Amino acid sequence: MLRKKPQWVVGVLVGCSWCIRVGFASCAEDYATFRIPCLQGTPNTFRPGAHSGDRKTMLGLLDEASQTIECCVGVLQGRVFEVGLKVGPYLHRLLHTYPTLAERLATILENNPAAIQYGMFCSPPSCEEETIGPLALQEVLLKRLARFSDEEAALAIPRGPRAGRRGWSNRSGQPKMEQPQELPEMETEVLVKETEVLEMETEVLVKELVSWDEIGVDFVIAGLGRCGTTSLHQSLVSHPNIAFTSPSEDYKIFAEGQSNRFLPTKQTARALQIRSSQRGQPGLLGLRNPAISLYPLSYYTIFLQERMKMILVLCDPLSRIEKQFMWFHYCHPDVEAAEARKDAIPRVLKSRNDCDPSIHALLSSRHSAWLRSQMIHLHLLELIKLFRHERLFVLHRASLNDRKTYSTLAEWLQAPAFPQTWNQMRRVNFRLGHRTDLCHNQTLQVLLKRRLAPEYAAIQFALRWQSRTFQQLAADRELMLHISRCDKEEELVEGPCGLYDLEEQGCPTW
Numbered sequence: 272m273l274r275k276k277p278q279w280v281v282g283v284l285v286g287c288s289w290c291i292r293v294g295f296a297s298c299a300e301d302y303a304t305f306r307i308p309c310l311q312g313t314p315n316t317f318r319p320g321a322h323s324g325d326r327k328t329m330l331g332l333l334d335e336a337s338q339t340i341e342c343c344v345g346v347l348q349g350r351v352f353e354v355g356l357k358v359g360p361y362l363h364r365l366l367h368t369y370p371t372l373a374e375r376l377a378t379i380l381e382n383n384p385a386a387i388q389y390g391m392f393c394s395p396p397s398c399e400e401e402t403i404g405p406l407a408l409q410e411v412l413l414k415r416l417a418r419f420s421d422e423e424a425a426l427a428i429p430r431g432p433r434a435g436r437r438g439w440s441n442r443s444g445q446p447k448m449e450q451p452q453e454l455p456e457m458e459t460e461v462l463v464k465e466t467e468v469l470e471m472e473t474e475v476l477v478k479e480l481v482s483w484d485e486i487g488v489d490f491v492i493a494g495l496g497r498c499g500t501t502s503l504h505q506s507l508v509s510h511p512n513i514a515f516t517s518p519s520e521d522y523k524i525f526a527e528g529q530s531n532r533f534l535p536t537k538q539t540a541r542a543l544q545i546r547s548s549q550r551g552q553p554g555l556l557g558l559r560n561p562a563i564s565l566y567p568l569s570y571y572t573i574f575l576q577e578r579m580k581m582i583l584v585l586c587d588p589l590s591r592i593e594k595q596f597m598w599f600h601y602c603h604p605d606v607e608a609a610e611a612r613k614d615a616i617p618r619v620l621k622s623r624n625d626c627d628p629s630i631h632a633l634l635s636s637r638h639s640a641w642l643r644s645q646m647i648h649l650h651l652l653e654l655i656k657l658f659r660h661e662r663l664f665v666l667h668r669a670s671l672n673d674r675k676t677y678s679t680l681a682e683w684l685q686a687p688a689f690p691q692t693w694n695q696m697r698r699v700n701f702r703l704g705h706r707t708d709l710c711h712n713q714t715l716q717v718l719l720k721r722r723l724a725p726e727y728a729a730i731q732f733a734l735r736w737q738s739r740t741f742q743q744l745a746a747d748r749e750l751m752l753h754i755s756r757c758d759k760e761e762e763l764v765e766g767p768c769g770l771y772d773l774e775e776q777g778c779p780t781w
């Protein structure tokens with residue numbers, strides 16, 4: 272068996288757990304005695320990232336996370352960290368240094384090399400992202416395995432983020448450096464090359480989490496994509512008391528940017544606060560992210576933040592799906608030109624090698640999963656069930672060129688009225704003319720409208736729901752007759768800016 276310099280290699284390993292012990296001394300010391308009744312169960316939460324589920328499950332998990340923050344930060348003045356263990360690299364290392372221990376741990380860890388197991392931990396204020404991870408994990412792993420010896424405990428410490436990145440914290444200014452303890456004599460068979468050991472990667476991922484209260488967003492434009500959310504954003508941002516987190520779509524907090532988290536990271540909250548303070552303008556803060564309406568975790572999160580309101584812009588489902596299809600699936604005769612015109616999305620086209628010459632393809636089973644993923648009806652009905660009129664406003668694109676819409680919205684948002692002279696309803700981010708073969712073929716339109724029947728029904732229902740506080744007659748008519756862009760001559764010809772609105776000057780402003 273390979274016995275090449277085992278002492279030295281073990282020295283590196285134990286040496287590192289030594290440096291964790293020393294550098295992490297203050298955090299560890301405080302963490303060991305940080306036990307308060309209201310935290311029962313919380314520091315031991317070590318659940319896999321099962322972050323999708325039905326309403327009850329999701330709301331329950333979100334609520335649990337908020338309670339943890341409230342108890343840990345609000346009551347105990349502690350800090351909450353999300354700690355993830357990279358199972359593959361961790362077990363791989365242990366397997367080389369202490370196989371029996373690795374085997375025992377493998378039985379309690381998800382046996383998927385790519386898995387990262389997450390948990391939420393409450394720590395004393397002395398802990399940092401650099402220090403808490405290994406300690407919290409060690410405790411969890413120790414608790415799971417009965418009769419763990421001290422040597423095993425030392426070996427079981429997962430490697431945290433690179434030591435010394437921000438320097439070890441020695442709170443009182445007292446350097447707490449101790450001499451390394453004598454290395455325990457160990458007859459471990461070391462099968463790993465030294466260089467491998469030296470380059471061992473971080474096995475722990477840590478982010479500090481904060482309360483949603485620190486995300487000072489007052490309202491979101493939550494969707495739908497392709498229905499005029501950009502136009503609405505541009506119109507609202509011209510109100511003197513309304514600002515947005517970003518001039519474009521903001522994915523940092525919700526949808527993909529939420530990264531399956533039940534709480535926002537401190538990093539995200541700080542970045543938002545810095546941008547807000549730079550803007551220096553008091554008033555309402557909006558965020559536009561059309562993916563929210565298709566993303567249950569995000570809209571459930573928003574639902575639980577009572578001060579956050581949600582605006583949805585709806586539109587004709589056929590026109591909307593045609594634009595999506597053009598971007599994702601249509602065969603453009605000249606793909607490069609299409610990319611330049613923004614009719615095709617390069618990264619999507621490069622990741623696949625097929626395309627469809629007709630939107631007829633949407634009727635085939637091949638596209639049924641994609642089509643389902645674009646549909647809004649189930650989410651829309653869920654949102655209406657959850658939110659009341661005070662917190663959800665459903666608009667139709669046909670109402671975006673009506674000044675009354677904006678005065679109603681301002682009032683609903685509890686912002687001052689738009690100035691008398693305000694007239695900045697802009698239509699942006701559109702594409703005129705024929706986008707696919709859809710508008711050339713009426714049979715195809717009828718078939719696709721039939722396929723989209725649940726969309727029409729849900730949107731009609733939503734507008735009827737909204738009509739209790741805000742009537743949208745033009746939209747009602749358009750929906751009832753299933754009028755699509757194919758039925759609007761002015762949509763199919765060039766405008767003053769050709770087919771596009773790319774030029775800022777001289778483009779249509781309704």
Ligand SMILES: *[C@@H]1O[C@H](CO)[C@@H](O)[C@H](O)[C@H]1NC(C)=O
Pocket residue numbers: 440441442443444445446
């Ligand atoms: C840590 O200790 C060093 C050495 O005594 C000291 O210079 C430094 O200010 C200390 N750092 C903190 C954060 O207290």
Ligand SMILES: *[C@@H]1O[C@H](CO)[C@@H](O)[C@H](O)[C@H]1NC(C)=O
Pocket residue numbers: 631712713714715718
């Ligand atoms: C119109 O679409 C239908 C259904 O996809 C198809 O059968 C028909 O051939 C199309 N007509 C023309 C003129 O392309």
